[in-house]
Amino acid sequence: MIADTGNVKFTTRDVHVFYGAKEAIKGVDLDINNNEVTALIGPSGCGKSTYLRCLNRMNDTVDSARVTGTIELDGVDIYDRSVDVVQLRARVGMVFQKPNPFPKSIYENVAYGPRIHGLATKKSELDEVVETSLRKAGLWNEVNDRLDTQGTALSGGQQQRLCIARAIAVSPEVILMDEPCSALDPIATARVEELIDELRENYAIVIVTHSMQQAARVSQKTAFFHLGDLVEYGDTEDIFTNPREERTRDYITGRFG
């Protein structure tokens, strides 16, 4: 099940996640490639979010969660003692299911990451980072005349793109997206999907989605999870046209889940 092409960004081997005594991920081996979009699909509760949150150690914030196995980013185990979780999260950005802009101005939302990581020392540098991030997120034209209004005052789709801009602003290498379009209308979704496709040039992207069409549209690789197991992984085209596993076929044709 291991990818054969492209340069590997994340290597995960025998990953188990426990919430207390409950095992949510039961030994997953998966590689995430650079400059590709990897889609995680599967029925609700199968552990997609849990797996995704292992990749930037967001599970650390959940008291009951325990992660075992190896997860390597560029060959370095991110759960190693020597790895600083702050630096890791600066390299592996995250966009959440529900847009969660900070209750600050649009400018401050985007400048938040660069500020805490000291990425820009001068105001002009910061301005530039904010502008390029908003441009990459496809939001600049809509908000450039009102950067000081509240981020929370934007529409849902704009908020989600603001959150993407916020993630891009710290120049991560990987972007994790957990159902980024579930709160958006079709037009905003199309906008975000377009954006994901553009971002692929520079980043490795992992996206969790419940929409088969979306997975088919935006991703190059697809991983199908079921009950904490990775059932099937491969090129998106193969998975959708010619799945090897019965369960995968049933799921993508809508027979369960």
Place this chain on the structure above:
Amino acid sequence: MSVTLLILIILGAVTAAYVAGLARVRAVSGGNARVLHSRPSYYGTYVALVVALAAFSVMAVWLIAQGPVIMGHITDLLPADVRNGDPSMRELALAQVVNVAQSGSAFGAEPYAVKLAATYNSMLASSRLYMTIAVLLAALVAFALAYRQVRPQARARNWVEAVVKALLIICSSIAVLTTVGIVLSMLFQTIHFFSLVPPENFFFGLVWDPRFAAAGSGGETGQFGLIPVLWGTVFITILAMMVSVPVGLMSAIYLAEYAGPRFRGIAKPILEILAGIPTVVYGFFALITVGPFLRDGGALIGLDIDARSALTAGLVMGIMIIPFVSSLSDDVINAVPQSLRDGSYGLGATKSETIRRVILPAALPGIVGSIILAVSRAVGETMIVVMAAGVAANLTANPFQAVTTVTVKIVSQLTGDQEFTSPQTLVAFALGMTLFVITLILNVYALHIVRKYREQYD
């Protein structure tokens, strides 16, 4: 018949009315709830409410009216010279009548007073009797009217809800009217005070020395400078906030963001117990422990600290207020959505960065609210100040000296052995009014801040 017994009878009648209304609606609907406009219990409630309203309003009107009516009658029966004489003598005579009537002892009373006391008692007794009859009659009539209205298509639910709504409105207006009443009564006394002492002497006076004049001498005696007393309040409040805001806020942050659920479950209730300790106990603590400790400690390092000082009061008051700040702030911080924390952590922010840059700004309106609440507690606090800071109105910025506050002076002026019309007593109302205006401004300002931020953060 006593009023208590009458009330019990009315309550019994109300219950009976409920049952009767219910029975009637069941009978007229023939057990078929479909034909009814409202659920059966609404019809019962409606009949019961009508009876209760009629009975209690007749009773209330009667009880309010009976006093003045009887007194008017007694006044007419007073001997002519007393009735037409000095009004204060008349009041005295009437008071004597009532006193004799209630105590039953005629010792030292005028003969006419003893006679009128008997009249008074008999009038009161017959008034009670007529009231009972009137109330029961009203209940009966109301019951008959309401009972007849119980028909399947009657809009019982709407009526009941209208009555409930009216009750709620009355209750909320009681609170508002009470406030207005308190303010008005203070206002009149304050105006009276300012007719005796010029306002500029009060508001800008730097000396508080209301020499207690002999009763009845009247006129302006002593100096009523507000500034030293008000300064005491402000000074002690500032000291208290310097203790309680940092400590309270930081413990709230620790409880909300760092502490595990087990520790939180123990620590938060304990912190809240602090809020339940009577302030007079804090006063002991200040008087017996903190004051001497500070004095002796100060002496060791060459500081001259009075046993009663602004510092002692501020410190102890600050401790008293900690739970107000911390408990409320903790709730507010907990109410900040988890998604904001995740967003910040997801960008690689540390815990303290997340707290400083995301959580505290988002929680700020609530935190400001809790601080303002704490300030008004501090401003209104009396007991700790009396015991810890003393009663001497010094105008000083030295926290090691004794000062006193507005509330302490209100108490000492009102409990003095003074005529109620002397400026020495009336000044208490002017002080109270000033305090009221200050806290009002504080609250309005706090509301303004909270609203402003709420617009931004919602």
